Each structure stands twice: as structure tokens, then as C-alpha cells.
Amino acid sequence: xxxxxRIEGVAAPLLIDDINTDMIAPTRPRAGMTSGKMAEKExxxxxxxxxxxxxSDGTENPDFILNxxxxxxxxxxxxxxxxxxxxxxxxxxxxLADFGIECIIAPSFGGIFFDSCFKNGILPVVxxxxxxxxxxxxxxxxxxxxxxxxARRIHSGAFMRNFDLPEFRxxxxxxxxxxxxxxxxxxAELKQFVARDRLERPWIYLRTGAQ
Amino acid sequence: xxxxxxxxxxxxxxxxxxxxxxxxxxDGFSLLQVDRHVVHDMGGRSFLGLKSRGLALRHPxxxxxxxxxxxxxxxxxxxxxxxxxxxxxxREGVKxxxxxxxxxxxxxxxxxxxxxxxxxxxxxxxxxxxxDSHTCTVGALGAMAWGVGQSELLHIxxxxxxxxxxxKTMRIVIEGVLSRAVTAKDMILHIVxxxxxSGARGCAVEFAGTAISAMPMEGRFTIxxxxxxxxxxxxxxxxDEVTLAYLEGRPYAPAGDLWRQALAQWRNLRSDxxxxxxxxxxxxxxxIQPQISWGTSPDHVIGINEVVPDPQDEADASKRERxxxxxxxxxxxxxxxxxxxxxxxxxxxxxxxxxISDLRSAASIVKxxxxxxxVEAWIVPGSFDVKSQAEREGLDRTFIDAxxxxxxxxxxxxxxxxxxxxxxxxxxxRIVSTTNRSFVGRQGPGSRTHLASPAxxxxxxxxxCIVDVRDFGATA
Ligand code: SF4
Numbered sequence: 001x002x003x004x005x006r007i008e009g010v011a012a013p014l015l016i017d018d019i020n021t022d023m024i025a026p027t028r029p030r031a032g033m034t035s036g037k038m039a040e041k042e043x044x045x046x047x048x049x050x051x052x053x054x055x056s057d058g059t060e061n062p063d064f065i066l067n068x069x070x071x072x073x074x075x076x077x078x079x080x081x082x083x084x085x086x087x088x089x090x091x092x093x094x095x096l097a098d099f100g101i102e103c104i105i106a107p108s109f110g111g112i113f114f115d116s117c118f119k120n121g122i123l124p125v126v127x128x129x130x131x132x133x134x135x136x137x138x139x140x141x142x143x144x145x146x147x148x149x150x151a152r153r154i155h156s157g158a159f160m161r162n163f164d165l166p167e168f169r170x171x172x173x174x175x176x177x178x179x180x181x182x183x184x185x186x187x188a189e190l191k192q193f194v195a196r197d198r199l200e201r202p203w204i205y206l207r208t209g210a211q
Numbered sequence: 212x213x214x215x216x217x218x219x220x221x222x223x224x225x226x227x228x229x230x231x232x233x234x235x236x237x238d239g240f241s242l243l244q245v246d247r248h249v250v251h252d253m254g255g256r257s258f259l260g261l262k263s264r265g266l267a268l269r270h271p272x273x274x275x276x277x278x279x280x281x282x283x284x285x286x287x288x289x290x291x292x293x294x295x296x297x298x299x300x301x302r303e304g305v306k307x308x309x310x311x312x313x314x315x316x317x318x319x320x321x322x323x324x325x326x327x328x329x330x331x332x333x334x335x336x337x338x339x340x341x342x343d344s345h346t347c348t349v350g351a352l353g354a355m356a357w358g359v360g361q362s363e364l365l366h367i368x369x370x371x372x373x374x375x376x377x378x379k380t381m382r383i384v385i386e387g388v389l390s391r392a393v394t395a396k397d398m399i400l401h402i403v404x405x406x407x408x409s410g411a412r413g414c415a416v417e418f419a420g421t422a423i424s425a426m427p428m429e430g431r432f433t434i435x436x437x438x439x440x441x442x443x444x445x446x447x448x449x450x451d452e453v454t455l456a457y458l459e460g461r462p463y464a465p466a467g468d469l470w471r472q473a474l475a476q477w478r479n480l481r482s483d484x485x486x487x488x489x490x491x492x493x494x495x496x497x498x499i500q501p502q503i504s505w506g507t508s509p510d511h512v513i514g515i516n517e518v519v520p521d522p523q524d525e526a527d528a529s530k531r532e533r534x535x536x537x538x539x540x541x542x543x544x545x546x547x548x549x550x551x552x553x554x555x556x557x558x559x560x561x562x563x564x565x566x567i568s569d570l571r572s573a574a575s576i577v578k579x580x581x582x583x584x585x586v587e588a589w590i591v592p593g594s595f596d597v598k599s600q601a602e603r604e605g606l607d608r609t610f611i612d613a614x615x616x617x618x619x620x621x622x623x624x625x626x627x628x629x630x631x632x633x634x635x636x637x638x639x640x641r642i643v644s645t646t647n648r649s650f651v652g653r654q655g656p657g658s659r660t661h662l663a664s665p666a667x668x669x670x671x672x673x674x675x676c677i678v679d680v681r682d683f684g685a686t687a
Contacts, residue, residue: 038300166239183369
């Protein structure tokens with residue numbers, strides 16, 4: 001993963017509540033695929049926000065924020081409540097990352113989506129609703145915003161605010177270290193836990209190959 | 212902050228959490244042991260990640276798989292020749308890593324959240340993860356079960372652990388006796404409506420109260436299944452005699468001495484009397500009617516005797532706008548009842564409502580009647596074993612004689628991905644569905660979903676329009 005230290009760029013306001021992952025990534029497997037190899041991550045970049053991004057005749061909706069010329073290179077998304085709720089499909093995160101989004105600021109997020117962001121080089125930031133509204137108003141002007149991961153601070157014009165980011169997450173983002181790597185460094189602890197737990201809850205540990 | 216508080220009163224959730232902490236990561240986060248990891252076909256791709264990183268599956272004996280999302284449910288599927296790329300990925304992962312896979316079309320297979328309890332894979336007090344947002348279903352056994360994205364799935368394959376944040380706890384106490392023809396599904400639809408689509412966001416919700424303790428195990432799964440529809444991360448019900456009776460003798464549940472040892476621990480798995488929850492809600496469900504959804508958010512729900520709400524009465528501007536968009540998409544008018552609305556499809560299936568009691572309840576409505584000629588109605592059992600049981604009871608005949616399609620187990624139309632997106636609702640068509648999500652396009656692009664109980668869905672199939680099941684002499 002590439003380190004995420006400072007995110008600077010245009011922010012796109014999208015203040016709709018409860019945008020679910022089906023709206024962010026309304027992709028379905030192609031009908032009739034009976035063979036062929038799958039990639040670990042498969043997605044169609046054109047699917048991002050399809051219900052909002054295109055008109056019913058399939059052409060771009062010129063009013064949708066990410067279709068407006070100033071926002072086509074947005075790196076930051078300022079979103080409504082409960083962003084990314086719904087199904088666990090990670091395509092939603094991949095599509096946003098693929099578009100170039102590196103940070104999403106919202107009053108709240110869907111839980112699985114929130115976790116998945118960290119694993120795909122996107123920083124999700126929770127801020128109080130009034131801050132999100134103020135940032136969205138700034139964003140309307142297509143002004144540049146700065147998200148300083150190291151300092152856990154957002155700057156937008158005169159606005160400046162700290163945000164919460166657990167230390168272990170901050171360290172991982174800055175170092176660009178993947179969480180599997182981090183956990184596997186604790187190999188001894190993992191083994192110790194299982195050895196102790198086996199005695200306390202032996203029914204949990206099924207026999208290998210019990211089929 | 213997450214240092215174990217092992218002496219004071221604890222919630223059920225906290226007890227399970229504390230028993231699984233490997234390391235405290237600070238800020239309320241911990242690295243937790245995952246007791247059971249269940250993979251479905253869409254997650255099969257993660258094994259590619261394992262392979263490309265040169266990692267091994269850490270605990271094959273704690274890993275299980277079933278294929279449900281994209282497989283066909285057509286009764287004449289020839290499993291010896293059928294395949295699709297997702298299934299290929301999964302089979303390759305199984306072959307490389309040697310863990311239990313319930314092959315589709317064979318005993319034990321089916322929709323992941325139906326299979327894990329049925330096989331005794333999910334147990335009280337265990338942590339269980341799966342790459343699917345309805346994993347909270349099996350919390351009904353008193354387990355801590357949660358859905359993960361694909362990257363986290365890979366993390367669990369490689370480490371058998373997951374980084375989790377201590378969730379806020381919410382208790383929903385449900386009292387009262389359900390009236391005739393009102394089911395667990397109606398209860399949870401009503402609660403989702405009242406709590407809202409994000410009202411329990413991130414929470415571990417424990418369902419309790421006399422209405423829960425009086426409920427059979429299968430209804431409890433339906434309740435916990437839809438916890439995610441309120442934004443909850445976990446849904447839990449403390450194990451009791453009903454839970455234990457359900458689990459005893461299941462293939463992967465402990466037996467003999469291990470069962471007795473487990474029982475001794477499971478009997479303490481309940482929230483201590485003076486345990487404090489971050490929030491608590493109370494409902495009395497004695498008065499509720501059969502419920503049905505009218506919009507595109509799971510909290511867009513009304514009782515069958517109510518009229519569709521008018522957005523103009525909604526004070527919150529953002530909610531109002533979404534209500535208007537929902538009515539526009541669904542193609543119904545505010546201020547009118549839903550009864551009499553013509554439908555095109557009926558789907559009885561999914562991890563919410565495709566267990567044997569659901570099929571029995573639907574069959575009791577269908578018996579001796581016929582599906583309306585313009586309606587295409589499907590029954591998709593939740594698992595191979597549910598299907599076999601139903602066939603032993605002759606329910607298949609009841610459905611087939613009435614004009615229903617009697618299909619194989621799978622997710623099918625629920626997520627609109629069955630047989631790689633062929634099993635879906637046609638654009639603009641209206642469906643009464645026993646599933647859990649009425650999102651835009653959820654059951655196929657342009658599909659219009661009305662969520663309801665199996666009995667309500669069965670009644671709609673017969674009438675050809677949305678009806679009150681109580682007009683069908685329902686007893687269930
Ligand atoms: S039945 Fe529906 S909700 Fe359940 S796992 Fe399958 S697609 Fe998801």
C-alpha cells in the first residue's frame with residue numbers, strides 16, 4: 001500500500017444521507033460467465049455511482065458533482081450520514097479508490113465500508129454534522145482542501161479541525177504497512193492465545209480436515 | 212479503554228469480546244480471535260490474494276465454505292457440468308488449502324447464514340466472521356458474528372484474527388404476544404421502521420424480552436438477520452434452552468463430554484442483571500399488524516392497514532427528498548394503502564426467511580389455492596437440508612400444485628446475482644419478497660421490492676396483488 005501522509009486536492013460535496021454500496025457500485029457479475037479466470041479485484045470503473053452519474057438514456061448527468069469539470073479530479077469526498085451502508089461488497093471502495101478518492105469526510109459511515117477504506121488506501125474521517133456541512137459549502141467552490149494524516153487535521157480555507165484516528169491506524173497509513181503484515185508480526189501472541197484457549201474451550205478447535 | 216473488565220457486570224457482547232482479545236491496540240480497538248470463518252462464492256477470490264502473497268490458510272479446520280450468491284437455483288441444474296468463475300475460484304481455494312466446502316447440490320449446502328447454524332458451525336459464545344453483511348443473523352445463537360469486506364476476509368484467512376473496535380451496546384427489549392398471522396419478520400420490519408436505517412449504526416444490539424424468549428430459534432434468526440438494516444454491526448440473543456435444544460446433535464456442534472463442558476460455559480452467556488447498555492429501546496408488539504415495505508430503504512415500512520406516508524409530512528428535508536425519490540422509483544402514491552397494488556413476482560427465500568418454518572407458514576396459505584395467472588412466484592429454500600425436509604413433508608407438492616416454481620437452495624433473486632445475474636426481477640416489475648433489502652436495483656436493475664413475511668408473500672402470489680394475509684384465514 002502506498003503511504004498516505006498528506007492528501008491535498010479538490011473536494012467534491014455529495015451531501016446525500018444513507019448512500020449504500022449498491023448505489024456506489026451497482027455492478028453485478030456479467031450474465032452467462034461460465035468460465036474464465038477472475039482477478040482478485042474485479043470492477044468496472046464506469047459503474048461508480050451509476051444511478052446518480054448517468055441519465056436514463058445512459059449519457060452522463062451533467063449535474064452530478066463528479067461529472068462537473070472542476071470535480072473530475074476530486075481526491076476528497078464530503079458525504080452525508082451513513083455513507084457506504086448496506087452490503088459488504090468491497091467494489092464500492094475499489095471504485096472510489098480507482099477514481100482517485102483518498103479521503104471521505106462524513107458524519108457517519110457504514111461499518112464494513114469504513115473498515116474496508118483503510119485497507120484500500122482511503123482515509124474515512126468522521127466529523128460532526130455542522131463541520132461536514134461547512135466543508136461541503138467550501139467544496140462547492142472547488143477550493144483545494146488539505147487532510148494532514150500525520151497531524152490528524154483538516155484545513156480548508158480558514159477552517160481547521162482535528163479529527164480522530166486511532167494511533168495504530170495512523171502509523172499504518174503513514175508507513176503504508178498492510179494490516180496482514182502487522183498482524184503476522186504478532187505470530188507468537190496468536191499462537192499463545194490459541195494454545196491457552198484450546199484448554200478453555202476445546203469444542204471450538206475442530207480436528208483438522210474434519211469433513 | 213478496552214482493558215478487560217472481568218469483575219464488574221458485563222453485557223453478553225462484552226463477555227464474548229473479552230474472551231477473544233489477543234492484543235489491545237488502544238483507542239478501543241483489539242485484535243480478536245475468530246473462532247469460525249465462513250466463506251461464500253463471492254469471497255472465493257480472496258484465495259487468489261492468499262496465493263499471490265505466498266501465505267497459508269492459518270486454520271483450515273476453522274474455515275468453511277458454501278456457494279450461494281451466484282449459483283443457479285434452477286431445479287434442473289446439472290452440477291457435474293455447471294461452473295462459473297467465482298465458483299472456480301472457491302473450488303481452487305478449497306483444493307489448495309484443504310477445508311470443508313459444502314458443494315452446491317449436496318447435503319449441507321445452501322445460503323451461508325442458513326448453513327452455519329444448521330450445521331452447528333456457529334455456536335454460543337463464539338466469534339464468527341463472513342464476507343457478507345447479514346452475518347449478524349447467527350448472533351441469534353448468542354454468538355458475536357459480523358460481516359467483513361474482501362480485504363478483511365483475506366486478513367482472517369491469513370491470521371484467523373480481526374481488528375475490531377469495541378462497539379456501542381444497545382438493548383432492544385420486546386414484550387407482548389404477537390397476534391394472529393403476525394410473524395418474526397413483521398416484528399423486525401416494525402422495529403427497523405421505528406429505529407431507522409441508521410438508528411443502531413455500529414452497535415452491538417442485544418434483542419431481549421418476553422417476545423424473544425417465547426420465539427422459536429428460526430424466528431430469532433430472522434430478527435438478528437435484519438439488525439444490519441438498522442446499521443447495527445452485531446445482533447445477539449442470549450442462548451437459552453431453545454438455543455441449546457436447537458444445537459444439540461448438529462454435525463459440527465460439540466458432542467458427549469465436550470457438549471457438557473460447553474453447556475457449563477454457555478449457561479453463563481447472558482448480560483449480567485446490572486450490566487449497562489449504551490442505549491435501550493422497548494417495544495410492545497402485541498398490537499402490530501402484518502408489515503410491508505413501501506420504499507427503497509428498509510425503514511420505509513408500514514402496517515398493511517396503514518397508508519403510504521406523505522413526504523410532505525416529514526420535517527427532515529433530506530428524509531423528505533429521499534421519500535419522494537423512493538415513491539417515484541417504486542411507482543406508488545403517498546396517502547393510499549398498498550392493498551390492491553398489482554404485483555408481477557413473488558420470491559420466498561433468502562437468509563431472512565427460507566427456513567423450514569417459513570416454508571410451512573407459506574404453504575399453509577397456499578394449500579388448495581393457485582397463484583394468480585400474471586404472477587411468477589418462486590420458492591427458493593435456504594439450504595439443501597431445508598429443501599429435503601420440506602419435500603419429506605410434501606410442501607413441495609403444495610407449492611408446485613399451486614403454480615409456484617420449487618427451486619434449489621441459493622440466494623437467487625435476493626441479491627439479483629443468482630446464476631450470475633440471470634435470476635433477477637425484470638426492470639419496472641413489482642415483487643413481494645421475503646428478503647431484507649428494498650434498495651434501488653437490489654433484486655435487479657429497476658426492480659421494485661416490497662418486503663414482507665412468507666405468509667404475506669404467499670397471499671400476494673395467490674391474490675396477484677398486495678393483500679392482508681389475515682383475509683386468507685392465516686393461522687401462522
Ligand atoms: S440470501 Fe440475500 S441477504 Fe442473504 S446472503 Fe444471500 S444475497 Fe445476502
